[in-house]
Amino acid sequence: MAPVIAGRIGEAIPVAVIDFLPQWPRAHLRGTSTSIDAANLEASTRRQLRPLSSGLVPKRTSMTMAASFVRAASRHAHSSKRLCRTPNLQLPSRQRQSLLFSRSISSTAPRRAEPSTTGPISAPNPETPGGPLATTISPTDSTFTKHVQQDSNLINKAPDTSLGDDYETRKIRHYTVNFGPQHPAAHGVLRLILELNGEEIVRADPHVGLLHRGTEKLIEYKTYLQALPYFDRFDYVSMMTNEQCFSLAVEKLLNIDIPERAKYIRTMFGEITRILNHLMSILSHAMDVGALTPFLWGFEEREKLMEFYERVSGARLHAAYVRPGGVKADLPLGLLDDIYAWATQFGDRIDETEELLTDNRIWIGRTKGVGVVSAADALNYSFSGVMLRGSGVPWDIRKSQPYDAYDKVEFDVPVGQNGDCYDRYLCRMEEFRQSLRIIHQCLNQMPPGPVKVEDYKIAPPPRAAMKENMEALIHHFLLFTKGYTVPPGDTYSAIEAPKGEMGVYLVSDGSERPYRCKVRAPGFAHLGCFDQISRGHLLADAVAIIGTMDLVFGEVDR
Known part of the structure; x- marks a missing residue:
């Protein structure tokens, strides 16, 4: 009705x-x-x-x-x-x-x-x-x-004041936001569960494991040579330094010393890899906070370095060039001249990037005073690399525990003062110049000679010998099918990777396969303290903090 x-x-x-x-x-x-x-x-x-x-x-x-x-x-x-x-x-x-x-x-x-x-x-x-x-x-x-x-x-x-509190302060304070893994600034598969008070971060809970592949367990079922390509997939922006760390650990267990030319080649490509990594880190960090131009300019230089990777190994990304016993092959003709020509002009590209960012008031406002970590906290959180040196701790494994040819070259270690995102950016920009300095010294001091040990049970024989000598052909066949035995024991090898201290703890039981291979990834320790670093900052500052940590989840999740 x-x-x-x-x-x-x-x-x-x-x-x-x-x-x-x-x-x-x-x-x-x-x-x-x-x-x-x-x-x-x-x-x-x-x-x-x-x-x-x-x-x-x-x-x-x-x-x-x-x-x-x-x-x-x-x-x-x-x-x-x-x-x-x-x-x-x-x-x-x-x-x-x-x-x-x-x-x-x-x-x-x-x-x-x-x-x-x-x-x-x-x-x-x-x-x-x-x-x-x-x-x-x-x-x-x-x-x-x-x-x-x-x-x-x-x-x-009408406002209800029956509770006796001020109406303006009685609002929904904390709410939960999922940051990533689809967020473009998540750098892969990062997932953060953020508890916010307005836009202020109250608590951050990083969730890892979305890229976990069980690589350390897979290595136990491979020979030492077959396990090498897995290290290219850990930090897939710093490929040759990962290979270098694993090769040093195997060489310690084998108690062998590689030729001098191989040491210089490793050192030179280690610094090329450092420039590759820092280019990706700084440029993507700048793009995350709103600066697109440096990203476009810097990737032109990365393409030139990727070409050097391709000329020595045949691959632009997963090179598998640095191997136990030396390197895969000698440098092709003309590569040293091209590396020298590139190194002479790269200094101008660094200056152009600094003109865009270093004195930019927006960049300073987004990074200065953000993500501050004191020197004591950085040591307690097990920081390494730029995250540690940016807080004022002058620790560099290339200086304190030199490996390969780092004891034969001169370079300085840049150190920050305030421990914020801006200081870490300045440290990486200065490491560009120090890496160029090391590359110039390697080019000038490159000795002649072999690039791998002449033990055919560890390094494959040359192709010419395989066509003339039956014993060389047998060594080649056994090396790539059965592998070589490593004396029983364990060792820990650490290098100064672009992101921090990259470590490999290797245990051998005397067989052709590792009994245990534990990888110490620097990004895992850095991400673990994201909660402490980000508290009190705004939601937009979380992007700047993630960018300065330089996270790659291939090594974090493994």
């Missing part, structure tokens, strides 16, 4: 009749400020309703408009909220009568608002005695948007 409006004159009239009024006064419908005389409006309403007396309104319903409704309409004619009105539908009398008692409008209250107790009480419905109550007009406030009753469940409800 359609709700009705109780009237003072005559009986009640259904509200749905308003939908079928052919010509409702325009001033009342649009809520303009035009004043309407109540008597004239009532008379006009009676004239409008008179044609509807046949078929639309029940017999017991009077066709007079309630004067109270007219007064209410004229009183609210100035309101900005207009009354609803549907077109005059030309339907058969039976359908219009059913529609009349099935539809109603409410022009005074929201759809789900609770009924007000301050207005008239709902009257019994005259159409269905004993049925649902008839709906009456409820008084509204001046804004015409909510009930006068303040305790109703409305959006613009």
